[in-house]
Amino acid sequence: MSEKTLAFLKSIKDKAKKHGIDDVISYLKPILGDHRAARVKEGIYENRVVKCYVVNGEVLWFYLGKNEIYLVIPETYCSCLDFLINVVERKTVPSCYHLVVQVLAEVYGKYRSARNITLLEREKILSEIEKYGYSPTLVRILLRK
Numbered sequence: 001m002s003e004k005t006l007a008f009l010k011s012i013k014d015k016a017k018k019h020g021i022d023d024v025i026s027y028l029k030p031i032l033g034d035h036r037a038a039r040v041k042e043g044i045y046e047n048r049v050v051k052c053y054v055v056n057g058e059v060l061w062f063y064l065g066k067n068e069i070y071l072v073i074p075e076t077y078c079s080c081l082d083f084l085i086n087v088v089e090r091k092t093v094p095s096c097y098h099l100v101v102q103v104l105a106e107v108y109g110k111y112r113s114a115r116n117i118t119l120l121e122r123e124k125i126l127s128e129i130e131k132y133g134y135s136p137t138l139v140r141i142l143l144r145k
Contacts, residue, residue, distance in 0.1 A: 002094075012024065012028070021041065025037050033093075039101075048063055048065070049101055049106075049111040053115045053116065053117060054117045060117075061073070063098040074106070082096040112142060125141075
């Protein structure tokens with residue numbers, strides 16, 4: 001992860017601790033563009049971030065897209081193509097919007113939780129996301145609450 005991305009995500013976290021989502025979105029628009037900023041707002045208001053607690057103490061974060069589910073490693077990685085292409089390769093933006101939404105969701109407490117994920121479920125979720133970009137297992141876990 002580049003220093004630019006880390007500094008950007010830290011600035012968002014700091015701003016979110018002091019301001020509401022609308023102020024943060026206004027801050028993001030000139031940096032990420034209107035489209036990505038709108039997607040950030042949508043992600044927060046639609047509660048698209050999931051924090052999973054695995055029985056071994058591990059915590060996994062996911063972003064539930066409309067058609068795909070992305071693994072998000074806070075301030076480090078997202079499994080989406082935007083992260084790979086525009087953040088890592090082209091360096092045209094400091095972060096994908098999924099990483100931004102995860103930071104904001106954590107600060108504002110706007111995420112869903114899934115507890116007691118077994119190691120087998122963990123492996124199945126990660127494998128499904130890697131293979132298909134979607135995890136029926138994670139969806140089932142969220143629905144069983």
